[in-house]
Amino acid sequence: MRRPRLLTDRAVPVAAWRILILLTAVFAEAWNIKNMLQSGEPPTEHFAYFTVQSNLFVIALMVWMLLVPEWRRPRWFDHVRGAITAYIVLTGLVYAVLLAEPDEVWAWSIEFTNAAQHRFIPWMVGLDWLLVPTARRISLAAAAWWMAYPVGYLVAAWLRGGLVDGWFPYPFLDPAVHGGWAGLVWPTGQVLIAFVIGIFVVAGVGRLRHRESSRAAAAADPPGPASTAP
Template identity: 40%
Template sequence: MTHPSIRVGRVVCAAASLAALVYIPASSGDVPGFTIANFFSYFTVLSNVLAVVVLGVGGALDPQSPRWDAFRGSVVTYMVITGIVYAVLLAEVDVNVRDPWTNNVLHRIVPLAILLDWLIAPARTAISNRTALSWLWFPVAYGVYSLIRGPIVEWYPYPFLDPRTQGYVALGIGLIVLIGGFVLIAMAIANLGELAGRRRSARAR
């Protein structure tokens, strides 16, 4: 079983993420162009919703099944993608988040916390690279959704997904680079978790 202090930490982080997710739409009624549909069209928001589930359930119930381990690994991957993409591409961009504390929670604190949780209390079953690559269906589906919805509502969640400012050729090249980076992140998460699991098993002997 996972140490109680780690489980408490999971619940605290889940509560912080949930508080930020609730606070942003509750306080954005006067923001021009803000809609709930657009809010839930941010990858950051969707990945944090999944993080609330993983951290909350992990803290309250601490599941141990291989299926849960794989799901947990996928969400860790999405949150690490969130943190890295924000730091590299979006730190100086307006992503419709006005309050510094919500911005820090969703883009920095929770991504780092869920990664540390994965390393401190890793999956109990090995995760193959094939499984890790299967996690990427979600960011790929998200990209397709954003590109289809964008011209319909004349709004894109992120500048790097907006063909109006860069053209489709530059967009396509950028997305290929991003997908390549996501592949590396997913495989790194799976392998780091396995390495951490081996070290934990070695210490337990």
Template identity: 45%
Template sequence: MLTDRSPLALGLRTLIVVLGIVAEVWNLTELATGAGALADHFAYFTIHTNLLVIIVLGWAIGVPPARRPVWFDPLRGAMTTYIVLTGILYNLLLAAPGEMFSWAVHPPNLLQHRIIPILVAIDWLVIPTVRRLRLSRFWIWLAYPVGYLAFTLIRGPLVGDWYPYFFLDPNEFGGYAGLLVPILGLVVVFAVGAFVVCAVGVARYRSVRAGSS
């Protein structure tokens, strides 16, 4: 495993941040030519999570562990959960037929839905947290996904009945009551994902502490 400030760790995180910036600049450049609405672009969970990756890992690069707040490691764990599940859910639910096994994908899409999630997962696996995580608090990481669900359902009717994902569109399920099952399913998926990511973080931290004792 790598230490937080090792050259390989810094190199990996720099690569992720650069790729994230390239993908989002590419998106914004296309939007500037009229290929979509800016407000709708920033309504996607994918965009939120990829921007969070840039912020959190950029922070990790620029600020040494001793100067980070105590909640930085939980924030990193939550970010890892969001971006990894973004990649998994996109490829299972939203990708075009055959896209999951193809690299001939629009570059920003490839970066934000596949390459960056994979690299962030590797970052979590090989670079242990600086401080110990509390497995009993993994559920706090669900606050943002649940808040996003509420935001999306409130925003939809206000912007012409538009929803960023079909599984959050009440029109696809016969009204809001029909969304209960997919929403509960998403909450369960994120809860399981957060628990697994947190458990891996706890195990990695313990292994490092055991190896140094």
């Protein structure tokens, strides 16, 4: 008899974990929107943060995985899942390394939305990627395309800040903070290098997890009647 893998989309613990991720992400962003409306922050600025966008991607991903069964998803779905996982995990890492004040990195006195979107959700989605294997093997060559969104975001932020309203979402994108456009090479380069490395680490983990799950499933299944020698 075929033994089902424990951690699949159909497993109750996986569905419960993804519901928890979804509720956390929805509540955090709803709280953000409440604060935005109260503070008068322009929506064009709030929704321009990579953190907010990556968390919205997580919400869409969790809804997709909870509502659409694996067999109905397109072949490229695992790459979408991997890309969003990389974006949200790197959101947490970039915040901890570059954006957070030294006393914020390990502090628990920060507000809920900050903790949820920069700490809880990144590791929760990362754990989901680590423990629930992909349906298809991740292609590292195709994973290079995961960089398209971060690079597009970077270009759009610079075009907006340089040509439209002078607003930049993060200090490492602001030429005024670094003495001009030439001064952005190092801080922005660090972020891009982190994204390249992080994306291929996430893709590599997904590729290995697929292999392990396939071999484990094959080893766990005793030969059926069709494969038994007469």
